[in-house]
Amino acid sequence: MDLLQTIGGYLFTDIRMAAPVLLAGLGLLLMNWSGLLNIGAEGIMLIAALSAVAGSHYFGSVWLGLLLAMLAGAIFGLLFAVLTVTLRANQTVVGAALNILGLSLSTTLNRVLFGIETTVTKVDAFKVLEIPLLSKIPVIGRAFFAQMPIVYIAFLLVPVIHYFLFKTKPGLNLRSVGENPRVADTLGINVYRTQYLATIVGSTIVAAGGAFLSTGLLDFFAEDMVAGRGYIALAAVIFGKYKPAGIMVAAMIFMAGNVVSNVLQVAGIGIPYTFLTMIPYILTIIALTIFASRAVAPASLGKPYKRG
Amino acid sequence: MGVILEMENICKQFPGVLANDCICFSVKEGEVHALLGENGAGKSTLMNILCGLYKPTSGEIRLEGETVRFNSARDAMERGIGMVHQHFMLIPTMTVTENCLIGDKEGSSIKLDRKEAGRRLKELAERYGMEIDPDAIVGTLSVGEMQRVEIIKALFRGAKILILDEPTAVLTPQEARALFKMIRALTDNQFTVIFISHKLDEVKEISDRVTVLRLGTVVGTYDIDQCSVEELARLMVGRDIHFDAVTRQQPVGDTLLEVNNLSLHREKSNEGKLLEDLTFEVHKGEILGIAGVDGNGQAELVECLTGIRSASSGEALYQGKDLLKLSTRDIMSNDVSHIPQDRQKTGLVMPMTLVENFALQDYYKKDFGKGALMNWIGVEERSAKLIQDFSVKTPSPYELAQNLSGGNQQKVVVAREISRQPKLLIAMHPTRGLDVGAVEYIHNQLIDQRDKGVGIVLVSTEMEEIMRLSDRIIVLYEGRAMGCVRPSETTVEEMGLMMGGRTLDDIRKGSIKETSVEEKMM
Numbered sequence: 134m135d136l137l138q139t140i141g142g143y144l145f146t147d148i149r150m151a152a153p154v155l156l157a158g159l160g161l162l163l164m165n166w167s168g169l170l171n172i173g174a175e176g177i178m179l180i181a182a183l184s185a186v187a188g189s190h191y192f193g194s195v196w197l198g199l200l201l202a203m204l205a206g207a208i209f210g211l212l213f214a215v216l217t218v219t220l221r222a223n224q225t226v227v228g229a230a231l232n233i234l235g236l237s238l239s240t241t242l243n244r245v246l247f248g249i250e251t252t253v254t255k256v257d258a259f260k261v262l263e264i265p266l267l268s269k270i271p272v273i274g275r276a277f278f279a280q281m282p283i284v285y286i287a288f289l290l291v292p293v294i295h296y297f298l299f300k301t302k303p304g305l306n307l308r309s310v311g312e313n314p315r316v317a318d319t320l321g322i323n324v325y326r327t328q329y330l331a332t333i334v335g336s337t338i339v340a341a342g343g344a345f346l347s348t349g350l351l352d353f354f355a356e357d358m359v360a361g362r363g364y365i366a367l368a369a370v371i372f373g374k375y376k377p378a379g380i381m382v383a384a385m386i387f388m389a390g391n392v393v394s395n396v397l398q399v400a401g402i403g404i405p406y407t408f409l410t411m412i413p414y415i416l417t418i419i420a421l422t423i424f425a426s427r428a429v430a431p432a433s434l435g436k437p438y439k440r441g
Numbered sequence: 442m443g444v445i446l447e448m449e450n451i452c453k454q455f456p457g458v459l460a461n462d463c464i465c466f467s468v469k470e471g472e473v474h475a476l477l478g479e480n481g482a483g484k485s486t487l488m489n490i491l492c493g494l495y496k497p498t499s500g501e502i503r504l505e506g507e508t509v510r511f512n513s514a515r516d517a518m519e520r521g522i523g524m525v526h527q528h529f530m531l532i533p534t535m536t537v538t539e540n541c542l543i544g545d546k547e548g549s550s551i552k553l554d555r556k557e558a559g560r561r562l563k564e565l566a567e568r569y570g571m572e573i574d575p576d577a578i579v580g581t582l583s584v585g586e587m588q589r590v591e592i593i594k595a596l597f598r599g600a601k602i603l604i605l606d607e608p609t610a611v612l613t614p615q616e617a618r619a620l621f622k623m624i625r626a627l628t629d630n631q632f633t634v635i636f637i638s639h640k641l642d643e644v645k646e647i648s649d650r651v652t653v654l655r656l657g658t659v660v661g662t663y664d665i666d667q668c669s670v671e672e673l674a675r676l677m678v679g680r681d682i683h684f685d686a687v688t689r690q691q692p693v694g695d696t697l698l699e700v701n702n703l704s705l706h707r708e709k710s711n712e713g714k715l716l717e718d719l720t721f722e723v724h725k726g727e728i729l730g731i732a733g734v735d736g737n738g739q740a741e742l743v744e745c746l747t748g749i750r751s752a753s754s755g756e757a758l759y760q761g762k763d764l765l766k767l768s769t770r771d772i773m774s775n776d777v778s779h780i781p782q783d784r785q786k787t788g789l790v791m792p793m794t795l796v797e798n799f800a801l802q803d804y805y806k807k808d809f810g811k812g813a814l815m816n817w818i819g820v821e822e823r824s825a826k827l828i829q830d831f832s833v834k835t836p837s838p839y840e841l842a843q844n845l846s847g848g849n850q851q852k853v854v855v856a857r858e859i860s861r862q863p864k865l866l867i868a869m870h871p872t873r874g875l876d877v878g879a880v881e882y883i884h885n886q887l888i889d890q891r892d893k894g895v896g897i898v899l900v901s902t903e904m905e906e907i908m909r910l911s912d913r914i915i916v917l918y919e920g921r922a923m924g925c926v927r928p929s930e931t932t933v934e935e936m937g938l939m940m941g942g943r944t945l946d947d948i949r950k951g952s953i954k955e956t957s958v959e960e961k962m963m
Contacts, residue, residue, distance in 0.1 A: 301552055303551060305539060318513075320543045320544035321514065321515025321544045
């Protein structure tokens, strides 16, 4: 019984930790299917994490904080689209720029808004929303049904986005743009509009992942707090073979490493904690080297499209 | 039959080129109208204007008497004009149905109704005698099947006028015949077909009327019954051309290249082989033709023989050495020359001058400089001589390769390779995309080399070229040799069957029914 409870506890933590990576991955997925390779998720998540704290602090509502974070994400997405779609700048370079911009802007704004103090400004954060009855199921009840609202949203988005991509006309059109924009163009699809929409909507979803870090997992902003999760999300998309369910599995596997490292740290087995915190990143590298070459990316991913 | 489409005084000016010069063109409902012309005559430009991809500089398009203006391919499609491009506009990872549904706006629901669409596609295909599996992944289909999908897609989206851009370029003769049957079934049902081609025989066979284009202008429109193939040729080229076979002066010499059991696996060995057990010989003073539909292992064979790829097994003995074990540099320095398949990608460095391009193959040799220093004066003299000898039209040896016409670019490649005085010449698609004059020139160069005792491997998809130049022909199908024949002892029929995957032995034994391939095609 004790063991089962421990497993339930791990599962609870894993799902909670996986949610932000899952959100970021799903957002990136939409952009990828429109043919855009955005490596700037880390930057978007950082500026979103700060915006969420600022929103929660000034408006007194964590939900308004989330909204502000998503707005910040949309602006970053718009910037990415203008540079890569309209001006056809190199997508990797612009993505890297977003990461640098996100890091420096969030650091600077944080110091301006909350000052350089040793004590952090705590804000209103998301509360656990227990689903009556279901959360009382032994072992898995708490893991699945006693989470914060954003966690539910993240996991509900998996079937929603799958349905959108593979069962609807706009989804088919989006995928055709990612596979071959010229084909899409000759069949009357507005390629540029599709890419703009996918980037902006995708970036708001990525931003929701960032917001969850500072107002869900924690209740304050810390500099560089995303700590590589944006890159792990990139890896999750590839590992998940560009399918929502695959990304969910990938996010949970990568973050299980995080859980393990936490457990080992608490257990105090004498390995310096810095090594233990490497576990999720090492898992990501191993998973990618084994599976990445077999992933089937949209054929025109990362290639700019010029009409005519 | 009334006139359904008129294009009047269409001009299209590209930077530096007048691609269409006041073209008038009209098509009757229910006819097959061929658009005949050499490469660069303006056929594709005119049709891209018709299907909304280009906007004309001036001129007017009338559809059933009504003036129309297309801003996009969608506009043209909505008015019933569908084009099947030479390079298919299909997404290989998606199913046939999905490919037909991209951009579809019918119905208010946003849900994809694959079943209903698949049913409609099947119905449509059956009505015109085509077979199609709506749920097949496009990437797994053969080229002929993909073309059928393109045609069905156009019909599915409401095309009444179908433009086919060089549709037989990628087909075996049998597949082409199946296509012609399809075209007939369509025109019997009031569809109109515009058929772009530069192949005279098939234009003669399939069309009702023909409009001949030359250098961006209309030469004339004729009823096909009133033109012979020779007349069409003269109209297209502007002068008489000869189709005579080449007679050879001297017998072939000793064995020069001996290829034994050459095989090349795919990256994952369980996915089959790119080349399987190829065994053949090339003699001195002989042209060995390698025929087949594009993509059946020809490129891989050439890459193995020139050291660009390493073969999985086998040997290629040449002057006591195994070419498969040598590097490209070693092969080339053993008097082997290579005319690559794509002059713009692998034959020349486009942004470099002709002088530099001429030096590419042998720049490290003593004639070209001392140590690390290039002797540019010597190289220039050499280039000037080659330009003169091979009558390359260029303002100066320092012109950039990219500024030359296709024919002159190819002459530069041929001049560079032949001037190295090879013993073995490997030429792939040496005349692809060239006009008749340049083709003749290159052919004469190859014959010249043969008569000097050079052994030549000629890879080509042009049946006429292969039949005209080769002493022996090997037909490749999915990396295997279907047979080896002499042009004088074979027929186009037989070649076509081999290109479609039947071995020479089977054909000559007649063990398979004559009709079976055609049935499969339909």
